[in-house]
Amino acid sequence: MRTLKLPSALLAGLSLALSSTAVLATPPTPFTATYQVSQAGESMGQATITLKSLGNGVYEYSNQTQGTSGLAAALGANSSDVSRFRWNNDAPETVTYKSKVNAFKVKQRAMQVNWTTKQVSVDDGKGPSTYAAQPGLIDRNVLSLAIGLALSKGSQSMTFPVGVKQQVEQQQFKVQGTEAVQVPAGSFHAERVARTDSDKHFEAWYVPKQFAVPVKLAQSDGGDLTFQLIHYSSP
Known part of the structure; x- marks a missing residue:
């Protein structure tokens, strides 16, 4: 992700609640990143993450994971997370999000944000939940990208309003330091970011001057998954 210094007056429109002073960045550059995915230390497959522009300030951010080894391959396990967000006030704002996980059974979730009425609707097949947008x-799904964009602007601690099933969570993250990380894509000195407002394990290692997304991510949400970067390309 390339970072450009723009006039400081534009900072007034920043909508993400960041606790440190940030340098404004241009809209994100489209990219494709592939990851090696493991669960509880066992290889399970690959993930492909793509960002593409749909025009008029709208982007599609997609994470497609395929089980290619072990039990995941035997079950034909796969997942799809597709978000569309608008670039508004120099930050992403979700418009739609669709998630589908196919393993033992199919789980689906759909989120839609009506920015005219400022209402969020979330449906996981058990009836929709509606609440006010922020x-x-x-x-x-967009969260890991939003963290990378914030880091590219110099942020060290940050808070994001994340829409979950029945409410907006103010999720907090902080840079814990710089560490050497070895992943299939190479060796990097990366900024380690951890979630600080929850006991749910989330750690991600970013190289924001090179990549918009982490070179490594480990999280308990979704089944003790670890993602390690294999390849990253952008126009």
């Missing part, structure tokens, strides 16, 4: 609201 400026800068993102979904759980």
Whole structure:
């Protein structure tokens, strides 16, 4: 992710609640990143994450994971997370989010944000939940990208309004330091970011001057998964 210094007056429109002073960045550059995915230390497959522009300030951010080894391959396990967000006030704001996980059974979730009425609707097949949207609201899929964009602007601690099933969570993250990380894509000195407002394990290692997304991510949400970067390309 390339970072450009723009006039400081533009900072007034920043919608993400960041606790440190940030340098404004241009809209994100489209990219494709592939990851090696493991669960509880066992290889399970690959993930492909793509960002593409749909025009008029709208982007599609997709995470497609395929089980290619072990039990995941035997079950034909796969997942798809597709978000569309608008670039508003120099930050992403979710418009729609669709998630589908196919393993033992199929689980689906759909989120839609009506920015005219400022209402969020979430449906996981058990009936929709509706609640008020907040400026800068993102979904759980866009979160890792939003963290990378914030880091590229110099942020060290940050808070994001994340839409979950029945409410908006103010999720907090902080840079814990710089560490050497070895992943299939190479060796990097990366900024380690951890979630600080929850006991749910989330750690991600970013190299924000090179990549918009982490080179490594480990989280308990979704089944003790670890993602390690294999390849990253952008126009």
